[in-house]
Amino acid sequence: MWDLKSAFAGLPDGTWFNQVPTGTWDCMIAEFLLSEGRFVHSQESVLSSYKVKNLTELAKKQKERFLELPELYKLFSEIEMPLVKVLHKMETTGILLDTKRLQKTGEEIDKAIITAEEKLRKEFYADINLNSSVQVGNYLAEKVGVPLSKTKTGRYATNENELTQYAETFPIIKDLLTYRELSKLRSTYVDSLINKVDEKGRVHTNYNQVAVSTGRLSSANPNLQNIPVVSNFGQKIKSCFIAEKGKVFVSFDYSQQELRILAHLTGEEKLIEAFKKNQDVHKTTASKLFNVSYSDVTKEQRVIAKTINFGIIYGMSSFGMSAGLHIPVDQAKKFIDAFYESYPKIKLYYDKYINQGKIDGYVETLLGRRRYVFEFPNQKFIDNNMRRVLLNYPIQGTAADLMKKAMVEIYEKILTKDPEISLLLQIHDDLVFEIPDNKKVTELIKKVRAIMCEVYPLSVPIEVDVKTGKNWGEMKEI
DNA sequence: TCGCCTTTT
């Protein structure tokens, strides 16, 4: 049985709870607190929520609870606890940042911001703060005449989705969106990253093991899980994360992992079949939705199918999808109905799953991570919001379970055996390693891929995309 | 501190 003393066995002497990895103090005592639907923010909150004075008392209470929940104890002791060490290692290793290059990129962004701002100043006949959504909203709606909708607090909505609708009619909006994008990149990803490098030029993120109710990790100070990928400047920023001299990055990305898990959990044969045939699953869905053969699917059809595939994972409604695809609600509803008709097992699974949640008061992932459904004792009602949350839970949660399990195996089988290989980052379905640029790379790829693919065999094959590169922004498939 | 917006998976 797990106890406090053995909890940190293997970590360096002097390691203390709130030192490393950040946020993991709570983890060592709190995986199941989280699983009971509570968010754990501090040592004090853990202790007071369990009405105990100290850790020893808490450990005693936990042992009692774990005896009632053997499956959860397995998850805790075989995955979450061993993962503490893995995250500790990742955090202390850090990742090298080319600060000079980032500084330069920042200056380029500055220039682009000034250009965008000058353009806007000519178009705006008022001296407003472009970063203020209140001022921008008021001006666009009342002076320019853009028919903006209101937010729930009665202000004008100026988010990207809202503004894009009127971008053709009011050219000023395009410039505003450009300004917004640049300004976001500049304020979030330049100085704040440069300020966080250590004396060796590396930045150390903090992984929080108990922040996310689905079981995912979160990353903060800096958050390295939302480094931009899409825009030109975004990619330039990402390229400033570089491998040490003589080393390369190797990244391993689970391909369509959540849809594979959906196929496995629901047992939907057509989806399973598609993965077994190694099809483009968005095309598969499109061919079912539009009743055309797989090879005849058009680009437009694939886009719609892709939106629905993701929407299903997120517990989507017809309203949400109509907004996402810019189509009428009734048409969105038809697509969703067609989806469920094409994949009947998915609907059956979800109905059964939600019903079980109502009966038990909790739902579970594949490895037994729990999410409690009701906020109050005796509550028996699942509203639409909770329904969406629950539909997403087994998929996102199972994906998190499998990734965590793989990380533990990788640590034990690879990282502890070879100090030249470092695991640097985890971005939910993606792992980034740093390794000497020699023959070891091929071996690493083989081993890591095998662990990730075989970590928990599903009824569909698991695929991992591997990329390598000297910097994080320019990784190439191999 | 709250609300809005933007970035990722």
Add this chain to the structure above:
DNA sequence: GAGGGAAAAGGCGAA
């Protein structure tokens, strides 16, 4: 009848 696709972190303006 209005309002919902999931999960986060963080910057910044408005109170």
